[in-house]
Amino acid sequence: MDPNGAGTEDRLSRDPGNGNELWRVNQALRTLSAGNRTLLRAQQEQDLLLGMCRVIVNEGGYRLAFVAYAQHDEQKSLRIMAYALGRDDQKQRDYFDHLKLTWADDEFGQHSSAVAIRSGEPCIGRKVLDDPGHAPWHADARRLEYRSVSAYPLHIEDNAMGVLLIADSDPDAFDDAEVKLLGELADDLAYGISNLRSRIKRREAEASLERMAFYDALTGLPNRTLFRARLQSAIATARQKHRPLAVLLLSATHFHEINDTLGYHQADLLTCSFGRRLVEAVQEGQLAACVGEAEFALLLPHFDIGEATQAARELVRQFHCPVEVGGLSISVGLSAGIAAFPGHGTDADSLIRRARLAMFDAKRGGRGCAVFTAELEQARSAHLALMIDLRRAIEQKELMLYCQPKIDLASKRIHGAEGLVRWQHPVQGMIPTEEFVRIAESSGLITPLTHRVLEAAFQQSYAWHDAGLDQPLSVNLSARDLRDPALIDKLKSLFATWGTQPEWIQFELTESALMEDPLGALEAIKRIKALGVELFIDDFGIGYSSLSYLHKLPVDAIKIDQSFVMAMPDSAVSAAIVQSTIELGHRLDLEVVAEGVETEAAWNHLVALSCDTAQGFYMARPMPADHFRDWQLHYDAGLGARRTH
Ligand code: C2E
Ligand code: MG
Numbered sequence: 330m331d332p333n334g335a336g337t338e339d340r341l342s343r344d345p346g347n348g349n350e351l352w353r354v355n356q357a358l359r360t361l362s363a364g365n366r367t368l369l370r371a372q373q374e375q376d377l378l379l380g381m382c383r384v385i386v387n388e389g390g391y392r393l394a395f396v397a398y399a400q401h402d403e404q405k406s407l408r409i410m411a412y413a414l415g416r417d418d419q420k421q422r423d424y425f426d427h428l429k430l431t432w433a434d435d436e437f438g439q440h441s442s443a444v445a446i447r448s449g450e451p452c453i454g455r456k457v458l459d460d461p462g463h464a465p466w467h468a469d470a471r472r473l474e475y476r477s478v479s480a481y482p483l484h485i486e487d488n489a490m491g492v493l494l495i496a497d498s499d500p501d502a503f504d505d506a507e508v509k510l511l512g513e514l515a516d517d518l519a520y521g522i523s524n525l526r527s528r529i530k531r532r533e534a535e536a537s538l539e540r541m542a543f544y545d546a547l548t549g550l551p552n553r554t555l556f557r558a559r560l561q562s563a564i565a566t567a568r569q570k571h572r573p574l575a576v577l578l579l580s581a582t583h584f585h586e587i588n589d590t591l592g593y594h595q596a597d598l599l600t601c602s603f604g605r606r607l608v609e610a611v612q613e614g615q616l617a618a619c620v621g622e623a624e625f626a627l628l629l630p631h632f633d634i635g636e637a638t639q640a641a642r643e644l645v646r647q648f649h650c651p652v653e654v655g656g657l658s659i660s661v662g663l664s665a666g667i668a669a670f671p672g673h674g675t676d677a678d679s680l681i682r683r684a685r686l687a688m689f690d691a692k693r694g695g696r697g698c699a700v701f702t703a704e705l706e707q708a709r710s711a712h713l714a715l716m717i718d719l720r721r722a723i724e725q726k727e728l729m730l731y732c733q734p735k736i737d738l739a740s741k742r743i744h745g746a747e748g749l750v751r752w753q754h755p756v757q758g759m760i761p762t763e764e765f766v767r768i769a770e771s772s773g774l775i776t777p778l779t780h781r782v783l784e785a786a787f788q789q790s791y792a793w794h795d796a797g798l799d800q801p802l803s804v805n806l807s808a809r810d811l812r813d814p815a816l817i818d819k820l821k822s823l824f825a826t827w828g829t830q831p832e833w834i835q836f837e838l839t840e841s842a843l844m845e846d847p848l849g850a851l852e853a854i855k856r857i858k859a860l861g862v863e864l865f866i867d868d869f870g871i872g873y874s875s876l877s878y879l880h881k882l883p884v885d886a887i888k889i890d891q892s893f894v895m896a897m898p899d900s901a902v903s904a905a906i907v908q909s910t911i912e913l914g915h916r917l918d919l920e921v922v923a924e925g926v927e928t929e930a931a932w933n934h935l936v937a938l939s940c941d942t943a944q945g946f947y948m949a950r951p952m953p954a955d956h957f958r959d960w961q962l963h964y965d966a967g968l969g970a971r972r973t974h
């Protein structure tokens with residue numbers, strides 16, 4: 330026995346007979362209460378197991394104790410997790426370290442621990458040296474000086490996941506009363522294990538909640554909340570030490586196009602790779618965070634504007650790389666915006682907001698990086714105010730449809746009209762169309778705007794045909810409209826409502842809108858074309874589409890960009906571009922429209938080049954749709970008069 334163990338003396342002084350039984354129950358009780366103390370104290374599962382084994386041997390005076398867990402491997406091995414020995418010499422310890430046990434129901438698995446696990450009940454073996462069933466363990470019993478054993482299953486969630494084994498030198502140990510108490514001890518131990526495990530699970534759940542609250546799930550980088558908190562404390566330090574600091578907002582260029590073309594998975598991979606490269610690029614004391622979709626922030630303590638600009642330029646340079654997208658090579662990179670404390674803001678929110686404004690400015694201007702300026706904020710608030718007004722104007726149907734005629738160059742007859750949206754702002758007057766269309770495109774308002782224009786155009790087209798005028802009306806669509814899943818249904822419903830024939834309505838799509846997402850646009854265009862309408866490529870010549878792409882598009886006409894048409898008289902290059910575009914269009918069997926025809930000279934030039942159709946201020950400016958009929962009657966009358974003379 331352990332010479333230091335509390336049980337040693339008691340053991341030596343016990344009485345034989347009934348006194349012995351009482352003594353044993355007392356010992357078991359003492360073990361139970363000492364076991365409970367261990368249970369309360371333990372913080373780790375391993376400490377609990379070891380503590381319990383030691384209590385059993387030291388307080389209870391038993392010969393040895395171990396806890397083993399049933400493994401669900403092929404051998405059904407029993408893994409010794411902790412043990413304690415009455416006489417803790419090296420030889421005996423070696424024994425445990427090399428002990429191989431199984432709980433399988435085979436010839437090696439008939440020992441009490443295995444039986445207890447399989448049956449889920451305590452298994453007792455007394456006078457083991459006299460028991461032939463225990464023969465394989467006789468040598469062990471002699472060596473470890475035990476003569477009786479008791480094994481108690483450890484039940485966790487209705488499953489005997491392990492065993493507590495207690496052995497004693499008394500061949501008659503473990504009577505019913507003692508086994509009942511030791512069984513309770515095993516149950517307490519199992520409860521303690523399960524309690525510690527759920528505490529760990531709870532802690533892990535708390536840690537993962539914290540991770541979710543402060544870290545970006547995709548990149549693993551600190552998120553906006555954590556970045557803001559760190560920035561706040563960095564500002565406090567900078568203020569105290571009278572030092573500057575800079576915030577960089579970085580965004581992957583063309584991210585949305587990549588997302589739309591390649592799908593979320595590839596876009597996520599790209600974001601992660603940007604995140605990793607950013608982490609590699611930051612130096613000690615700096616912080617990189619992921620603050621939005623493919624949007625990152627960098628905190629640069631002590632940096633002034635000059636140093637921050639240099640750092641931003643270097644990052645933009647490092648991140649510039651081409652990416653293969655659907656057979657096209659799209660160049661991705663970073664746009665960076667810079668704001669500095671204290672000049673651009675003295676709190677975290679304004680610095681982040683202003684760095685972001687600068688980033689958008691860099692993106693818009695196609696520059697790598699931009700520093701915040703007060704003008705950016707003024708422009709932004711004006712832009713925001715206009716956006717709010719535009720939403721209202723769309724909802725309250727304040728937008729108007731204007732129409733501009735398209736004239737057949739050979740016959741001079743009206744060949745159709747283009748519908749152009751107008752917005753008369755209650756305070757600011759007419760807002761330039763390109764300006765508010767751009768705002769609508771960047772704010773998600775383009776879908777309702779297009780739907781309103783379509784409703785007005787279908788209604789107008791019906792009115793014309795009802796009055797016996799048969800020219801088609803074309804409607805401009807934006808790049809975003811091509812991604813509107815409701816567009817086709819909207820068109821079908823309008824065709825049905827007004828009984829519109831497919832040849833009454835046409836659509837115009839700018840070449841640059843198509844090139845934003847060439848593959849997606851091709852699919853969308855095919856769906857629109859299936860309605861039987863004619864399609865125009867607008868502003869042709871500035872969108873860099875390739876001939877092979879053009880060839881694949883199911884379009885009927887191209888509209889030469891007005892910049893070339895207007896420059897024709899003064900620029901031989903523009904004149905050559907117009908000429909070759911007309912030839913190209915005709916070779917591809919497409920109608921060619923020239924827009925921006927402002928003078929008689931331009932008209933005559935286009936007639937000479939055999940261009941098909943002309944549109945421009947020379948013939949008519951865009952006019953309110955309900956003036957068009959009067960204009961047309963007047964024009965036709967003039968044409969007739971010219972003809973008869
Ligand atoms: P666009 O589709 O190329 O339309 C032609 C633009 O050129 C119109 O400008 C028209 O007023 C102008 N224009 C026509 N002839 C001449 C000319 O001889 N000289 C000059 N200097 N300009 C001429 P607007 O109406 O300001 O529209 C600008 C652009 O806004 C349009 O270019 C089109 O891309 C877009 N837009 C107009 N209406 C809509 C719409 O309902 N939906 C969408 N998504 N975009 C629209
Ligand atoms: Mg157009």
Ligand code: MG
Pocket residue numbers: 867868888890891924
């Ligand atoms: Mg155009």
